[in-house]
Amino acid sequence: MAGIAKRENTAFSDENLTGRTQKLYFSATEEENYTYYGNVDVDFNKRTSIDCTDLEARELNQKIRDAMNKGYGTVVIKNPGAKHSLGVGILNKLNVIFEGSLGYFGVGCIDGPTVRIKGRVGWSCAENMMAGKVLVENNAGSCFGAALRGGDLIVKGNAGARTGIDMKGGTILIGGNAGAFTGFMMQRGRIIVCGDVSANMGDSMYDGMIFVGGDVKSLGSDCVEGEMNEYEIRWLEQKLNNAEISSKTPVSKFKKFVSGKKLWNYDNLEPSERKGILG
Amino acid sequence: MCGIAGVINRKKTVNVGEQMRLMLQGLKHRGPDSTGYAMYGTPKKKGFVMRFKISENEAEKVNAVVDSPEQLKDRKSQVDAIMKKHGAKITKQSSSTPYAFRYEFDFKGDLTDLATEVETVEKAEILSIGKGLELIKDLGDATTVADQYGLGKFMGTHGIGHTRMATESDVDIKSAHPYWAFPFEDVSVVHNGQLTNYWGNRRVLERKGYRFNSNCDSEIIAVYIADKMANGIELEKAMHDSLDELDGVFTYVVATKDQLGMAKDYMAAKPMVIYESKDIVACASEEVAIRNIFPHEIKTYDPYEAEVKVWQV
Numbered sequence: 001m002a003g004i005a006k007r008e009n010t011a012f013s014d015e016n017l018t019g020r021t022q023k024l025y026f027s028a029t030e031e032e033n034y035t036y037y038g039n040v041d042v043d044f045n046k047r048t049s050i051d052c053t054d055l056e057a058r059e060l061n062q063k064i065r066d067a068m069n070k071g072y073g074t075v076v077i078k079n080p081g082a083k084h085s086l087g088v089g090i091l092n093k094l095n096v097i098f099e100g101s102l103g104y105f106g107v108g109c110i111d112g113p114t115v116r117i118k119g120r121v122g123w124s125c126a127e128n129m130m131a132g133k134v135l136v137e138n139n140a141g142s143c144f145g146a147a148l149r150g151g152d153l154i155v156k157g158n159a160g161a162r163t164g165i166d167m168k169g170g171t172i173l174i175g176g177n178a179g180a181f182t183g184f185m186m187q188r189g190r191i192i193v194c195g196d197v198s199a200n201m202g203d204s205m206y207d208g209m210i211f212v213g214g215d216v217k218s219l220g221s222d223c224v225e226g227e228m229n230e231y232e233i234r235w236l237e238q239k240l241n242n243a244e245i246s247s248k249t250p251v252s253k254f255k256k257f258v259s260g261k262k263l264w265n266y267d268n269l270e271p272s273e274r275k276g277i278l279g
Numbered sequence: 280m281c282g283i284a285g286v287i288n289r290k291k292t293v294n295v296g297e298q299m300r301l302m303l304q305g306l307k308h309r310g311p312d313s314t315g316y317a318m319y320g321t322p323k324k325k326g327f328v329m330r331f332k333i334s335e336n337e338a339e340k341v342n343a344v345v346d347s348p349e350q351l352k353d354r355k356s357q358v359d360a361i362m363k364k365h366g367a368k369i370t371k372q373s374s375s376t377p378y379a380f381r382y383e384f385d386f387k388g389d390l391t392d393l394a395t396e397v398e399t400v401e402k403a404e405i406l407s408i409g410k411g412l413e414l415i416k417d418l419g420d421a422t423t424v425a426d427q428y429g430l431g432k433f434m435g436t437h438g439i440g441h442t443r444m445a446t447e448s449d450v451d452i453k454s455a456h457p458y459w460a461f462p463f464e465d466v467s468v469v470h471n472g473q474l475t476n477y478w479g480n481r482r483v484l485e486r487k488g489y490r491f492n493s494n495c496d497s498e499i500i501a502v503y504i505a506d507k508m509a510n511g512i513e514l515e516k517a518m519h520d521s522l523d524e525l526d527g528v529f530t531y532v533v534a535t536k537d538q539l540g541m542a543k544d545y546m547a548a549k550p551m552v553i554y555e556s557k558d559i560v561a562c563a564s565e566e567v568a569i570r571n572i573f574p575h576e577i578k579t580y581d582p583y584e585a586e587v588k589v590w591q592v
Contacts (some may be wrong), residue, residue, distance in 0.1 A: 081570050082569075100576050103566060104565065120578070122550075122552070122581075130337065141552070142547060157580075160547065161547035161583070161584055162547075179583050179584060180545070180546070181546075198583055198584060
């Protein structure tokens with residue numbers, strides 16, 4: 001909080017912002033600093049459903065937004081039919097249930113909602129998620145949780161190649177197996193795989209942790225096995241419980257993998273944190 | 280970014296033309312340049328079906344050389360003469376466009392000799408020869424091509440198809456997929472990806488005497504599989520070998536008279552979704568394509584890297 005107090009004293013509110021998006025969406029008034037843009041109050045007990053059969057991705061996403069603005073807290077989407085880019089860009093607390101499979105880029109760029117997908121997801125599900133919880137009941141495609149920033153991303157079945165590529169935070173939990181290059185270039189965050197992992201796991205990882213219950217086919221460049229501590233075992237147990245995943249391997253037998261720190265010299269502070277430390 | 284799809288119906292003959300059209304129409308956004316079908320009807324007991332073209336679709340614009348009707352007629356009669364010379368008896372012929380033909384013929388000699396000589400005619404290219412295989416490719420989306428060639432009622436067991444976004448070579452029929460594995464009857468390939476050791480492999484295969492019609496990197500997969508099969512190697516083994524011998528990122532689907540197979544490279548860089556049930560196996564670049572033939576919820580999965588799968592009719 002010290003950071004915010006400090007900003008009030010600086011010339012922050014006089015800052016002249018340029019660029020189209022900045023001008024449209026951001027004004028440096030005090031209220032805007034404490035609330036999220038476009039945040040609305042929703043009642044989780046108010047429930048509505050949308051049939052996606054004849055809808056394009058854009059129309060469905062607009063309908064979800066409309067329902068949210070009307071105060072509906074639970075939105076059920078029927079017949080998603082594996083279409084691409086469904087449920088993207090929800091920046092609010094919301095309970096979303098997809099009664100079927102999603103195509104590519106499902107629920108990407110979200111910040112806050114709780115999503116349950118009663119089917120499978122294609123490539124790049126929940127990419128760039130900031131916060132919230134996404135649970136996939138079936139399998140997931142490649143690039144699952146690409147560039148994830150926060151929140152819990154859960155798949156009960158198997159995930160494809162490059163799971164958690166470039167992730168910068170949050171947790172990915174996989175009930176089954178994961179494909180090649182899992183955790184490729186990950187920078188932060190944690191991946192938990194209850195089953196086996198294919199070749200080149202954790203290749204070129206900067207930081208973060210990968211927990212594996214099964215076998216690892218091979219480790220990628222600069223990925224090394226680390227030591228689990230008591231706290232991590234407790235954390236794993238809790239996380240898997242919350243995610244409704246029952247692992248065949250007992251949590252105490254999981255292995256932990258981290259970066260060997262030989263490839264990269266990475267400053268793992270967020271820009272705002274760095275500013276705080278440097279004064 | 281091309282779209283590939285394949286479907287195989289086990290032990291029964293259905294309207295596979297319509298199944299493929301629906302799947303490929305669902306992949307239109309992955310490649311709007313051209314669409315190709317390789318479909319397998321009930322195998323003929325006697326004789327072969329040949330699909331060939333003697334010119335390009337004029338709609339290609341950039342490289343279009345418009346041939347006059349006289350030129351086309353002349354080339355067709357040259358093809359007929361060559362077939363006659365080799366002792367092939369044409370029993371039925373039809374055409375949907377001025378430049379693409381379908382012949383049914385009885386033949387007992389060497390298919391390689393016949394096919395090689397037919398292709399000496401200017402601009403002639405044999406799209407396919409087989410007992411069941413019929414290969415159709417043209418510019419436009421899946422419905423355009425299917426309507427043009429009357430594929431809406433093609434009865435058969437299995438088929439593969441491709442929607443192309445040209446990245447490595449021209450937008451024309453000769454660079455469109457699927458590719459027939461010249462001169463092997465009933466073998467065809469569709470591919471999504473890029474092959475990086477194309478020229479090296481092409482030189483090796485050309486020295487062995489194989490023909491290349493286009494500069495499209497995908498053609499090499501068909502020729503490569505054909506070469507392996509010529510040496511008596513099983514399809515599945517040949518596909519496993521290809522993972523090590525072809526470089527690049529690729530997912531491809533191969534079909535023979537009674538098999539459908541898919542292979543994915545070591546990087547798993549190109550997508551593929553598979554649905555398997557007792558009666559039918561469908562695979563496509565995106566699930567949305569498979570869902571065009573199954574409107575209800577189905578259980579699908581992605582194959583992993585370096586995976587090869589082969590299904591029987």
